Amino acid sequence: MKLDYKILWLDDQIKDFIEDEIIEEVSEYLSQQGFRPEIITASKSEDFFKKLDNSFDLILTDYHLNDINGDEVIKKIRSQDYSVMTEILFYTAKADLKDTDKISRVSFLETNTLLGDHREEVLRATINLIELTIKKFQNIVAMRGMIMHETSSLDVEMENILQKILASSKSPDDIIAVIKKKYKKSNDEFNKNIDKVEDIDSILRTIGASHRWRAIVRNLSDGEIKSVMTDYEKEIILIRNKFAHAELIDDGERQYFRDRKNGLDFNEDFCQQVREDLLKHKENIDLLNSELEK
Known part of the structure; x- marks a missing residue:
């Protein structure tokens, strides 16, 4: 499942x-x-x-x-x-x-x-x-595996969408320049590495999920899809990162993951909300893919 x-x-x-x-x-x-x-x-x-x-x-x-x-x-x-x-x-x-x-x-x-x-x-x-x-x-260990798998699949879809945006753009070099600029601004330690990368495939893999998301949102026209996609980082990327580094707790009555930094309890209700958010964003990405293919 x-x-x-x-x-x-x-x-x-x-x-x-x-x-x-x-x-x-x-x-x-x-x-x-x-x-x-x-x-x-x-x-x-x-x-x-x-x-x-x-x-x-x-x-x-x-x-x-x-x-x-x-x-x-x-x-x-x-x-x-x-x-x-x-x-x-x-x-x-x-x-x-x-x-x-x-x-x-x-x-x-x-x-x-x-x-x-x-x-x-x-x-x-x-x-x-x-x-x-x-x-x-909903054995919590299985839930973490599912979330990691599904968000990784979404990462691939986001990269594919960026490829389509670049392919349909009249000025792909300008978009790449902005991606590099934004990436270097928030990741100074990788500045030298990103400057050495020139081909689009390597750049999109190097910049990571958050930067791919930002690049997509910047290049979307205002509307319902852009409005919903603005929640992608908060509802998908950040939750995936918290889940990946959460600590497994066994208090004798149940097992659950807890975010060490914020004390977030990844319980059954929370995992249900994560599934709903994953489905919502999968549908949004499918819709965006369809519009880009027109």
């Missing part, structure tokens, strides 16, 4: 879940948790197994299907042919599940249609299981 949360859902009556907006509610819940949802559905087991791989964070399926028995579905998912150990929720409106506690990382739900709506009960069980997988993912 990274910023994307992937679900593979098998049910021969999957259209009912779509029409009742159950899948939409699951998607909205994931978005509220700071993830980008991707829910892939299948109404036949053949299609399900064509799509099945280890990239999914959760698998949902009816236990009673027209073309295959639930026991066989479990065996195939865990078999050597697939070897998928993703969390699974099997649900049924028939109270006939047996030996369900012997299978690793599989949850079973028997809904009582006399007391409630079957699909609504599946929805509640799904959200509960999503919460469980998010808690496992």
